[in-house]
Amino acid sequence: MEWVNAIVQGVLIGGLYALFAAGLSLIFGVMRLVNIAHGDMVVAAAYLALVIVQMTGLHPLASVLLVVPLMAVLGYFMQRFLLNPTIGKDFLSPLLVTFGISIILQNGLLVLFTADSRRLAAGSIETASIQLVSGLSLGVLPLLMFMASVLIIFGMELVFFRTRLGRAFRATSDDPEMAQLMNLDRNDVFGMAMALSAAVVAIAGIFLAIRANFDPASGPARLIFGFEAVIIGGLGNLWGTLAGGVVLGIAQAIGAQISPGWQILAGHLVFFLVLGLKPRGLFPRMD
Amino acid sequence: MPRAHSIERATRASRLTVAPWWAGRADMRLLGEVYYFVALATLWNLLAGYAGLVSVGQQAYVGFGGYVLFALAMFLGVHPLLAIVLAGIAGAVIAIPVAPLLFRLQGAYFAIGTWVLAEVFRLGFAQISSLGGGSGISLPASAVTGIAASRPLREMLVYWVALAIAIVAIAFAVILLRSRIGLALTALRDSEVASESLGIDIWRTKLFVYVGVAGLTSMAGAFIFLQKLRVSPDAAFSVNDWTAYVIFIAVIGGIGTIEGPIVGTILFFLLRETLADLGTTYLMILGAVAIVVMLRMPKGLWGWFVARTGLTLVPIRRRVIFPAEPR
Amino acid sequence: MPEPILSLTGLRAGYGDFQALFGIDLDVEPGETLALIGANGAGKTTLLRAVTGLVGCAPEMVAFDGRPIGGMRPDRIAALGVAMVPEGRRLFRSLSVEENLLIGGERARKGEWTLERIYDLFPILREKRRNPATALSGGQQQMVAIGRALMANPRLILFDEISLGLAPVVIRDIYAAVPAIIASGVAAILVEQDVSRALGVAQRFVCMQEGRVSLAGRPGDHDRAAITAAYFGMAR
Numbered sequence: 053m054e055w056v057n058a059i060v061q062g063v064l065i066g067g068l069y070a071l072f073a074a075g076l077s078l079i080f081g082v083m084r085l086v087n088i089a090h091g092d093m094v095v096a097a098a099y100l101a102l103v104i105v106q107m108t109g110l111h112p113l114a115s116v117l118l119v120v121p122l123m124a125v126l127g128y129f130m131q132r133f134l135l136n137p138t139i140g141k142d143f144l145s146p147l148l149v150t151f152g153i154s155i156i157l158q159n160g161l162l163v164l165f166t167a168d169s170r171r172l173a174a175g176s177i178e179t180a181s182i183q184l185v186s187g188l189s190l191g192v193l194p195l196l197m198f199m200a201s202v203l204i205i206f207g208m209e210l211v212f213f214r215t216r217l218g219r220a221f222r223a224t225s226d227d228p229e230m231a232q233l234m235n236l237d238r239n240d241v242f243g244m245a246m247a248l249s250a251a252v253v254a255i256a257g258i259f260l261a262i263r264a265n266f267d268p269a270s271g272p273a274r275l276i277f278g279f280e281a282v283i284i285g286g287l288g289n290l291w292g293t294l295a296g297g298v299v300l301g302i303a304q305a306i307g308a309q310i311s312p313g314w315q316i317l318a319g320h321l322v323f324f325l326v327l328g329l330k331p332r333g334l335f336p337r338m339d
Numbered sequence: 340m341p342r343a344h345s346i347e348r349a350t351r352a353s354r355l356t357v358a359p360w361w362a363g364r365a366d367m368r369l370l371g372e373v374y375y376f377v378a379l380a381t382l383w384n385l386l387a388g389y390a391g392l393v394s395v396g397q398q399a400y401v402g403f404g405g406y407v408l409f410a411l412a413m414f415l416g417v418h419p420l421l422a423i424v425l426a427g428i429a430g431a432v433i434a435i436p437v438a439p440l441l442f443r444l445q446g447a448y449f450a451i452g453t454w455v456l457a458e459v460f461r462l463g464f465a466q467i468s469s470l471g472g473g474s475g476i477s478l479p480a481s482a483v484t485g486i487a488a489s490r491p492l493r494e495m496l497v498y499w500v501a502l503a504i505a506i507v508a509i510a511f512a513v514i515l516l517r518s519r520i521g522l523a524l525t526a527l528r529d530s531e532v533a534s535e536s537l538g539i540d541i542w543r544t545k546l547f548v549y550v551g552v553a554g555l556t557s558m559a560g561a562f563i564f565l566q567k568l569r570v571s572p573d574a575a576f577s578v579n580d581w582t583a584y585v586i587f588i589a590v591i592g593g594i595g596t597i598e599g600p601i602v603g604t605i606l607f608f609l610l611r612e613t614l615a616d617l618g619t620t621y622l623m624i625l626g627a628v629a630i631v632v633m634l635r636m637p638k639g640l641w642g643w644f645v646a647r648t649g650l651t652l653v654p655i656r657r658r659v660i661f662p663a664e665p666r
Numbered sequence: 667m668p669e670p671i672l673s674l675t676g677l678r679a680g681y682g683d684f685q686a687l688f689g690i691d692l693d694v695e696p697g698e699t700l701a702l703i704g705a706n707g708a709g710k711t712t713l714l715r716a717v718t719g720l721v722g723c724a725p726e727m728v729a730f731d732g733r734p735i736g737g738m739r740p741d742r743i744a745a746l747g748v749a750m751v752p753e754g755r756r757l758f759r760s761l762s763v764e765e766n767l768l769i770g771g772e773r774a775r776k777g778e779w780t781l782e783r784i785y786d787l788f789p790i791l792r793e794k795r796r797n798p799a800t801a802l803s804g805g806q807q808q809m810v811a812i813g814r815a816l817m818a819n820p821r822l823i824l825f826d827e828i829s830l831g832l833a834p835v836v837i838r839d840i841y842a843a844v845p846a847i848i849a850s851g852v853a854a855i856l857v858e859q860d861v862s863r864a865l866g867v868a869q870r871f872v873c874m875q876e877g878r879v880s881l882a883g884r885p886g887d888h889d890r891a892a893i894t895a896a897y898f899g900m901a902r
Contacts, residue, residue, distance in 0.1 A: 080447075084446075085447070086446070086447030086448060086450070086451065088395070088447070088450070088451070134630065134634075137634055138633065138634065143393075143446045143447060144387065144388075144391075144393055144594070145633050145634075145637060146447075147393055147446075147447045147450055148393075148586065148590055148629065148630075148633050149630050149633050149634070151395060151583075151586065152587075152626040152627070152629045152630040152633070153626075153630070155579070155583050155622055155623070155625075155626040156623050156626040156627060156630075159619045159620070159622050159623045159626075160623060162619050163619055163620065163623075272454070272578065275451065276451065276454065276455055276458065279448070279451045279455070280455070283444070283448070313462070313465065313466055313473075314466075316458070316462060317459065317462040317463065317466075320455055320458060320459045320462070321459070323455060324440055324455075324459070327440050327443055327444070327452075328440050328443075331443040
């Protein structure tokens with residue numbers, strides 16, 4: 053039963069990993085950019101939520117209303133002023149700039165908030181759980197987060213495939229040159245893509261803050277989990293990314309059952325295993 | 340002009356070689372640090388600027404080299420200086436099965452993959468209790484005295500090893516780039532598709548460079564922790580120390596040139612000595628400067644200098660000379 | 667005398683170290699169809715790319731409506747009313763036929779070309795509107811590419827080798843739509859390797875050879891021999 057419980061927990065946290073991954077995936081799809089600072093943006097959002105909750109007394113989950121738009125705007129401007137100038141020439145520049153942003157974010161947060169571990173209290177909902185069968189219970193919060201992740205991914209697919217903006221994303225991703233000839237302002241399209249990614253990052257950050265302890269150095273681990281979820285699931289497919297997140301979560305849960313020190317390591321090993329055996333991921337989109 | 344340069348280089352080299360006689364202990368340690376950063380930056384630059392393999396996970400090999408040295412010295416009683424070389428070989432050997440996996444990832448995904456590798460090493464070594472587990476271990480005095488009997492002699496040897504590592508790293512890069520592989524790399528840089536159609540084995544070329552760099556990075560790592568006398572997973576596989584600083588040095592100095600990493604390292608240490616506070620703020624400033632350099636001066640300080648003056652210290656470029664056109 | 671809608675003056679352009687155009691002088695009047703012919707490598711596509719801003723050049727070398735646009739950003743040039751049907755179609759493969767057309771009309775000017783009009787012009791597209799654009803046959807894709815350019819209601823449309831790779835029957839169908847396009851008042855540059863087709867619809871032609879204009883005039887002005895000579899560069 054312990055094992056079943058562990059696996060169920062793994063599935064639920066997979067939703068959070070998928071959220072980390074979704075933003076990363078979107079950016080890569082639209083502009084072939086991998087944002088090394090992605091994980092640090094999640095942590096920054098967590099700190100932002102912390103500050104807002106402290107200032108306004110809002111419930112953490114409600115802080116979404118403020119954190120999401122704020123992060124979206126910040127993401128838009130970061131893209132337009134720091135990243136857009138680097139895209140297109142080679143892949144080295146954007147990678148190094150995002151790496152620089154990552155280091156600056158981490159250290160900036162360190163200066164502002166010290167290295168103390170933080171957590172966002174969400175009240176009684178944190179410990180509430182539903183008993184399924186004897187010995188197996190689902191935490192209400194993890195369950196809610198998982199469902200939210202599914203909904204968000206669903207929403208992203210909707211934006212991508214049914215809106216004008218999504219059309220612009222797909223066209224720019226297919227053929228950036230031709231997209232420009234269609235009078236699409238590349239700078240704006242990229243900015244909007246990063247804004248959307250930042251919005252998802254904001255939600256992931258709030259979930260992270262409630263679920264676990266975090267500190268300024270937590271960013272890289274989130275990036276890696278998101279990245280592993282994308283690779284395990286398969287590029288170009290948001291639902292695949294969800295599956296990848298779940299696989300990662302389960303791998304980590306099994307690892308933790310074996311020995312606490314093996315939790316994250318187990319995830320990495322599964323990642324390398326998938327990379328070795330199925331390099332295109334478990335559910336790659338047929339291209 | 341080449342002759343003047345080689346004379347200049349020779350005089351500088353000889354001054355550095357006899358440093359143990361004119362520099363104090365602290366200065367020698369500092370110079371040692373400069374040398375190993377030059378080595379790390381040169382190697383990273385070779386990988387990223389020339390082979391197009393951008394790694395943010397070279398700390399994997401730095402830490403690996405450190406741990407192998409400690410293991411060899413502590414468990415097998417190997418002479419520490421010999422252990423440095425062996426650690427380098429071990430690093431190259433372990434890179435061989437790893438590279439094919441990583442090469443399945445493209446571009447920036449490759450970068451993150453190298454980071455994951457470093458994490459695997461970090462978590463893995465943290466599990467080995469005989470090497471101190473999560474908190475690390477110090478090098479026993481017996482291993483230290485094994486280097487040489489007297490302390491001054493020890494420090495001299497350590498200093499020369501550091502200098503040697505820097506020279507070996509630069510020499511590796513220069514020789515590689517002047518060789519056929521170097522030509523292949525330049526072709527690769529310009530166009531992978533075209534190079535492939537000419538029969539250049541991209542994969543083998545990249546593998547050779549990756550493995551070579553891994554080995555030399557491990558050697559540098561072994562030296563670093565020999566000098567520090569203590570190794571721990573967080574220190575050995577620190578992203579900040581072995582990747583962030585190194586990348587910023589390479590970027591500011593100038594990616595894709597041999598002199599760039601050297602210039603960058605000198606600047607890095609000048610800044611560090613003049614700016615009082617280390618760590619957090621310094622790293623942020625460095626990061627910001629690196630970003631500005633990437634946006635404004637993508638070829639770094641050295642690239643800017645070359646563009647202005649047309650000088651190069653280390654000739655590795657080939658120029659095509661067109662025969663006079665008949666008009 | 668109305669101002670030419672497009673005016674190229676001494677246009678020099680190229681790719682990095684390789685220069686493709688060595689001083690092109692060329693005018694297109696509003697509503698006129700100009701045929702641009704020449705062998706492979708003559709520089710025709712480079713010329714079109716310079717006009718659309720995909721290849722840089724000095725500002726005064728390309729003037730649209732009297733305004734210098736050389737080297738301007740492609741999306742700004744598109745906003746002024748220039749649209750291109752590129753060589754090889756280059757449809758967006760993640761988009762359906764209808765989505766490709768819609769994105770062409772992203773920031774369209776006011777005009778007669780709407781989705782419905784395009785479907786009237788190319789009825790087969792109405793049937794296939796939801797299909798992925800790249801799942802269509804070559805000729806149908808060409809129709810989508812043309813429709814996509816028209817959706818913007820441009821004042822100048824650039825056709826780059828629209829008959830390339832298509833069967834004669836299909837080419838005929840596509841060219842059957844050209845009069846309707848011309849009738850809507852849009853100026854056009856028609857790049858073609860199929861010389862007779864091009865001269866059949868154009869009011870004027872320009873022949874290029876190795877980055878220079880080798881012959882220009884109206885289709886009736888020159889005989890076959892002269893055109894062939896200019897095309898292959900034998901008139902030297």
